[in-house]
Amino acid sequence: MQPFYWESAHGNFGDDLNLWLWDFLLPGFREVHAETLLVGVGTVLNQALLPSAIHKLVIGSGFGYGTLPDFSDRAGWDIRCVRGPLTAAKLGLDPKLGIVDPAVMVADMPEFLNLPGTGRALFVPHWESTIGGLWPMVCKAADLDYVDPCGEARSVISAIAQARLVVAESMHAAILADAFRVPWVAVTTSSSINSFKWRDWTASVGVDYRPRRVPLSSRAEAITKGARFWGVDFARQSPHSGRPDAASLDDVMVRSDPAPSGLRSLSKQALAAPATLALWQASKAAPQLSDDTVLAKRKERLGEVLETIRRDYF
Structure with a gap:
């Protein structure tokens, strides 16, 4: 399994963190299921970006640019969760699958x-x-x-x-x-x-x-x-x-x-x-910050998703 991310010619830290975050969240993921692409942090649910001829495991990605990929071949996709409720609605998913951006887990490293x-x-x-x-x-x-x-x-x-x-x-x-x-x-x-x-x-x-x-x-x-x-x-x-x-x-x-x-x-x-x-x-100006409890619950739900992935792929 290899992580997919959008690569800027100059670098963009929000995308580049995919290079090492998943080794922390899913240790050993690179050694299993070579036929699967891990689609994680980033606004990458875009038909122009994602290759078609490979199985894709989606964990917390978002939509926001271009055209949605063709999800009609469900065998080619394993969508465990997406970034938020707006992406979930775009994909026709249960709103509960719009959990959070996985980048929040960096704070636990x-x-x-x-x-x-x-x-x-x-x-x-x-x-x-x-x-x-x-x-x-x-x-x-x-x-x-x-x-x-x-x-x-x-x-x-x-x-x-x-x-x-x-x-x-x-x-x-x-x-x-x-x-x-x-x-x-x-x-x-x-x-x-x-x-x-x-x-x-x-x-x-x-x-x-x-x-x-x-x-x-x-x-x-x-x-x-x-x-x-x-x-x-x-x-x-x-x-x-x-x-x-x-x-x-x-x-x-x-x-x-x-x-x-x-x-x-x-x-x-x-x-x-x-x-x-x-x-x-x-x-x-008055700053913003999400509620401690809300953030903790979102991270807990993402942790539960990761546990199901460990069970199914490792």
């Missing part, structure tokens, strides 16, 4: 237990916002630590676990913050942020998705997203079918210099001022 807090608030953008965005500069001005979602997954998760507050455009930044009991504030910079998958997860843990709007940080970011910057509309320069691909975005706009200098720096800071103010205001 020994390497992340009892990490010392930093007392700092941090911002984790969506990976697409790192293409052309000037968020390291904006965070510095807003007195927030910047965490690159394209960084090594364990490092990103450790930073989230140690934070006092997480301002999250990345959904998995909020999921991990919630799992570590770190208060979080959701933000969005453009319509390219997928609200369906956010609402799918938040519904699973009994909270509402109410993101605060933060303006874009640069013209380059606006071009990448096909959005507005300082009153000017920019058409998206890259097709956006299914899940966006970082490599195709890079054909248009390389990742911006996080530390421009001199007059150029002052100009960029001035143009990014609305983003700086909005991000600072988000860090002062």
Whole structure:
């Protein structure tokens, strides 16, 4: 059995954690059932992403991009649970199978237990916002630590676990913050942020998705997203079918210099001022956190699903 995950050309910690999470949750899974693909963390229930000629075991995946796969051949699928009730409804499943995103189980891994807090608030953008965005500069001005979602997954998760507050455009930044009991504030910079998958997860843990709007940080970011910057509309320069691909975005706009200098720096800071103010205001807003009991019950239900998988596959 091998884990399937969506692989960004630059990395995306919420997807990359599939590389090691399942070794913790299902030790030995790689040695059994070579004909089965483990479809786990991520918004990957997409016909364009998943191979057809292989048996698939779905544990906590979500829908949100593209077209649903063809589930008519039930022999090719073993769907034990999905990320939340919205995905369950899309697939025509019992709502009880919309349990939670399996990434919440990372908080139980020994390497992340009892990490010392930093007392700092941090911002984790969506990976697409790192293409052309000037968020390291904006965070510095807003007195927030910047965490690159394209960084090594364990490092990103450790930073989230140690934070006092997480301002999250990345959904998995909020999921991990919630799992570590770190208060979080959701933000969005453009319509390219997928609200369906956010609402799918938040519904699973009994909270509402109410993101605060933060303006874009640069013209380059606006071009990448096909959005507005300082009153000017920019058409998206890259097709956006299914899940966006970082490599195709890079054909248009390389990742911006996080530390421009001199007059150029002052100009960029001035143009990014609305983003700086909005991000600072988000860090002062009332944060969210799911109820301890609700989260514990969701994790317990996922644990029960994992136990049935151990029984049936090992």
